[in-house]
Amino acid sequence: MQKSWIDQSFYVLVYALTLLAVVITLYPFLYVVSVSLSSVEAIDKKLVTLFPVDFSLSGYRMVLQYPDLWRAYYNTIWYTVVGTVFNIVATCLAAYPLSRKRFFLRRKLNFYIAFTMYFSGGLIPLYMVITELGLYNTRWAMVLPVLVSTFNVMILRSAFENIPNEIFESASMDGAREFTLLFRLAIPLTKPTLAVLTLYYAVAHWNDFFNALLYLGKQELQPLQIFLRRVLIMASPEVLQKMGGETAATSLAVSTLQVRYVAIVVSILPIITIYPFIQKYFVKGITLGAVKG
Secondary structure (H helix, E strand, O other): OOOOHHHHHHHHHHHHHHHHHHHHHHHHHHHHHHHHOOOHHHHHOOOOOOOOOOOOOHHHHHHHOOHHHHHHHHHHHHHHHHHHHHHHHHHHHHHHHHHOOOOOOHHHHHHHHHHOOOOOOOHHHHHHHHHHOOOOOOHHHHOHHHOOOHHHHHHHHHHHHOOOHHHHHHHHHOOOOHHHHHHHHHHHHOHHHHHHHHHHHHHHHHHOOHHHHHHOOOHHHOOHHHHHHHHHHHOHHHHHHHOOOOOOHHHHHHHHHHHHHHHHHHHHHHHHHHHHHHHHHHHHHHHHOOOOO
């Protein structure tokens, strides 16, 4: 069936807007990468627009020699890996009983969990709880306060509810207990949803800096985002000097700009590397855990 000119105009408009959105979102990232790979002279003359000019890795060599960067990297990887593992385990343990209709506290717990999505005790009471529990200036301050996301629990609960109940009944008749039903049936059948939630938790831990500002006073425990904050906002020339830069004072600002962009690229490389392998689960995982009205 031939499309009318109205339909064709609509598709042209949609494609044009999509292309514009891609350009608007992609260009800043390409510009940051190009500046990080260009020479100081090209940056000084403002010759970099889209692609690198006078390709150079001097900025990366300068940044990667800084020991605080690797320490911050290790901290962030620790928080991301350990925190994500604890998040997924806790989310599964919370979502599975809420998905079982025979669980007698199901309705009440669903209400109380949903209640926390809209109301909380506030920042000051949370800070007092963290300090009284002895978590201040410890790695667990980045893991335990954000152990469970209520929204993710609701998604996984709905995914568990979409599993046919006959599967669980058949396994129960063969002697399977609840933990067996969870780890041998429910979790394998909801792998796409778990993959999406894993990415959600991992990205949240990787980008988390606010909790580190609140609970981590020791610099040796601070994550990569705090290091990036120091480079971008607080003391870029000081960080540049500590990195061993031998740049003249007149070009210090330009070198600092390159150091900033190099730090940005270095900080997002792991997430960009992992994301394509999980992207295929996104649509299936979200729709599988969608909350039905």
